[in-house]
Every structure is written in structure tokens, then in C-alpha cells.
Amino acid sequence: MDELQLIADRTGSVPLAESGALGAARARLMAEIAAAETENVVPLRKRRRGVWVGAGAVGLAAAVTAVVALAPVEQAGLQPPTAAADPVTVLRNAAAAALKSPAAPPRPDQFLYTKTKEPNGERESWLSADGTHDGLIKLANGSSFPLPGCRNGRAQVYRDDEPLDGVMEPCTPSPGYRADLPTDADAMFAYLNANHSGHDGDFNAMGKDVLALANESYLSPATRAALFGAAAKVPGLRAIDHTQDAAGRPGVGITWPLGPRDDAKVAKPVVIVFAADTFLYLGTNSTAVTASGVVDGVGQRP
Numbered sequence: 689m690d691e692l693q694l695i696a697d698r699t700g701s702v703p704l705a706e707s708g709a710l711g712a713a714r715a716r717l718m719a720e721i722a723a724a725e726t727e728n729v730v731p732l733r734k735r736r737r738g739v740w741v742g743a744g745a746v747g748l749a750a751a752v753t754a755v756v757a758l759a760p761v762e763q764a765g766l767q768p769p770t771a772a773a774d775p776v777t778v779l780r781n782a783a784a785a786a787l788k789s790p791a792a793p794p795r796p797d798q799f800l801y802t803k804t805k806e807p808n809g810e811r812e813s814w815l816s817a818d819g820t821h822d823g824l825i826k827l828a829n830g831s832s833f834p835l836p837g838c839r840n841g842r843a844q845v846y847r848d849d850e851p852l853d854g855v856m857e858p859c860t861p862s863p864g865y866r867a868d869l870p871t872d873a874d875a876m877f878a879y880l881n882a883n884h885s886g887h888d889g890d891f892n893a894m895g896k897d898v899l900a901l902a903n904e905s906y907l908s909p910a911t912r913a914a915l916f917g918a919a920a921k922v923p924g925l926r927a928i929d930h931t932q933d934a935a936g937r938p939g940v941g942i943t944w945p946l947g948p949r950d951d952a953k954v955a956k957p958v959v960i961v962f963a964a965d966t967f968l969y970l971g972t973n974s975t976a977v978t979a980s981g982v983v984d985g986v987g988q989r990p
Contacts, residue, residue, distance in 0.1 A: 870911070
């Protein structure tokens with residue numbers, strides 16, 4: 689049975705995982721703690737972490753995530769954050785939290801607004817829900833550039849922020865609302881493998897794809913849960929007990945394994961961060977989603 693469906697069936701009345709189900713994970717954690725005490729090794733959160741190189745600047749500038757208020761972890765039927773050292777537990781808790789978030793899908797003519805905090809400041813973006821309307825990205829330095837909608841297979845060509853008169857290019861709509869994605873973890877994992885951005889077996893590249901979907905798209909609760917459930921199937925994940933996103937909000941973090949072509953000595957780690965109490969997705973240690981919502985037009989804010 690798909691783990692995500694099991695979560696959906698059970699989280700309303702019982703904890704996400706019983707102590708027996710997490711026995712192996714706890715045993716691994718306790719063994720590592722014992723080894724640290726006896727061998728005087730560096731604590732887990734200070735060790736050299738696997739590296740996940742994040743999505744490009746334009747993609748991160750256009751980050752879109754539904755920011756919702758979640759019940760305390762105990763009320764949501766989640767495993768308390770004492771098990772945060774197990775990355776699979778963290779991601780399954782995030783999936784369970786996503787399933788309980790309210791759904792408010794946008795209309796085709798609406799826009800997905802987001803504000804992100806990054807090292808160089810705050811950015812705002814307005815993405816067309818159906819990909820056919822003209823959106824906008826506003827950079828931290830005050831400049832902006834358009835996101836032309838794709839209508840009848842053609843999109844306006846711009847030079848900087850000015851449209852070139854009569855110059856169009858072929859296109860395919862890129863909707864901000866991804867209603868086409870799977871709603872269970874197994875199907876989502878298959879989708880990510882079939883549509884990966886890197887080489888076969890490059891789970892670091894899959895991590896980028898997971899981040900792009902979590903940030904840049906409006907996903908239904910079931911689809912967002914499936915995304916985190918699929919991420920939990922990646923081998924070699926690591927959890928960081930105490931970290932924070934780019935806005936300084938504390939949480940638990942997940943890092944992806946290195947890609948086959950990554951150099952651990954020079955690559956900069958990117959950590960996906962969830963709130964420690966609710967497992968709400970916050971962003972990463974380099975880009976934090978601080979506000980988002982659905983609006984009727986470019987320039988509006990929720």
C-alpha cells in the first residue's frame with residue numbers, strides 16, 4: 689500500500705507512526721548518539737552535509753507556496769519533532785500536514801503571488817494560474833521583468849522589460865496551478881523520475897525538481913503531500929535537527945545526496961526547511977517563502 693494513502697486514512701485519529709513502526713529509525717538514531725558520546729565525534733548538525741544545489745535565480749524569484757495555518761503537531765496527529773533526526777519521518781510528517789491544509793485553487797484568470805526573502809533582499813512575483821496571462825517578477829533592487837503568457841501557442845518577446853513590436857515566439861503554457869500532477873507518492877515518484885532535470889539516478893537533480901514544484905507552483909493538498917511522500921523515497925537523505933530558513937525561522941532540515949558530478953569540496957549546501965512544530969514547508973536556507981496567496985491582477989497583494 690502507498691504510504692501516503694495510509695497517512696491519509698489514519699492521521700485524523702491516530703499518530704502518524706506508532707513506536708513500533710519507528711523502532712528501526714529510533715535504533716539508528718540512538719546508535720549514532722551513543723557513538724558520538726563514546727568516540728567524541730562532531731555532533732550531527734555540525735558534520736559536513738550533503739549538497740543540494742538549488743534552482744536558478746529566476747525560478748526562485750518566482751517561488752509560489754500556499755502559506756497556511758496548521759494546528760499544533762499533537763492536534764494534527766503527527767509524530768512529535770523528537771524524531772526529526774530521521775529524514776523519512778520528517779517528510780512523512782510534512783506530507784500529513786499538507787493533507788490537512790485548506791484547499792483554495794485559483795481561477796484560470798487569477799495570479800499566484802509570492803514574496804521570498806533571499807540573501808540579496810526580498811522579491812515578489814505574480815504567476816498566471818493557467819499560464820496564458822502576463823505575469824511579473826519584481827526584483828529586490830526595484831527592477832522588474834515580465835513573464836509573458838502563452839496564448840494560442842505564441843508568446844510576446846521582450847528585450848529587457850520592453851516588448852518587441854510584432855515579435856512572437858512559439859510557446860507552451862506554463863501554469864502556476866499544477867492540477868495535472870499525481871496525488872499519491874508512488875505516482876509522484878514515477879513522475880519525477882520520468883521528468884527529471886538531471887541524469888538518470890541523480891537524486892540531487894530530483895531534489896531541485898522537488899524544490900521547484902514546492903516553491904513555484906500552487907499544489908492541491910493531496911499533490912503537495914504526494915510530493916513530500918515521493919521525496920521520502922529518495923535514498924541517502926539526511927536530516928538536520930536544528931536549522932533555519934533564509935528569514936531566520938527555526939526548523940528541521942533535509943538535505944539531498946550529492947549528484948554524481950558534484951564536488952563536495954566546493955558545492956554549497958542547500959537545506960529544505962520545515963517548521964519544527966507543524967512541519968509546514970518554509971523554504972530553504974537560501975530562500976524563504978514569507979508570504980503568498982491568490983490575487984486577481986499583477987501588482988495586487990493578498
